[in-house]
Amino acid sequence: MFSYRNQSLPATYGLIILLVAVFVMETLIGGSTNPQVLLTMGAKTNNLVTSGQWWRLITPMFLHIGFMHLFMNCFSLYIVGQYLEPILGKIRFIIVFLISGVVGNLASYAFGSSYALSAGASTSIFGLFASFIALGIMYSSNNYIREMGKSFLGLIILNLAFDLFAAGIDIWGHIGGAIGGFLITFVVGITGARKTNIYVRILAVVALVAVSYYMYSKGMGAYGNTGI
Helix, strand or coil: CCCCCCCCCHHHHHHHHHHHHHHHHHHHCCCCCCHHHHHHHCCECHHHHHCCCHHHHCHHHHCCCCHHHHHHHHHHHHHHHHHHHHHHCHHHHHHHHHHHHHHHHHHHHHHCCCCCCECCCHHHHHHHHHHHHHHHHHCCCCHHHHHHHHHHHHHHHHHHHHHHHCCCCCHHHHHHHHHHHHHHHHHHCCCCCCCCCHHHHHHHHHHHHHHHHHHHHHHHHHHHCCCC
């Protein structure tokens, strides 16, 4: 039923290449730790999103601040990708990556600091981690999927615990990314596998839209009334 580990990982490798290419662009035009470069290329600050630059809820997932930031996220993407992409398939894998990143940035927008500059693929990566939790629920009769779900749940908990004590970490982005990845996985399912009950899928869509709308509205309300 499932193909677990496969050396053909077009989506995982493609995303890593894209992240590296964007990082090279950051470096060439002034440096990946230069705030002006990051803002020019689409890093998120809540006040700019509120001013109408909505694309900053999308672009930050492709930017990184410094080489170690890039390296750790690319390494994490490869680790989860080698297990998850063969199960989801490349299109569903990319969908989970993108939706998780957007929902993570929405959470950061709703609950984060107004002026803090935010960038990185970790919102998407937390969503990929949480995708395994959803799969573990959907296909609980499959021992491999169920155990991987437990493992990635533990990884999320450990990372969020670390976030609480680490400076400069956007914990809301990570939480939002995990929520987005969890919900969208119920929607997309697995190629060639038994689909989740249609009512569960509809509920997941409604929950995803409702949570996203709430966070966007909260961010607009919070920062739209500050006069920024």
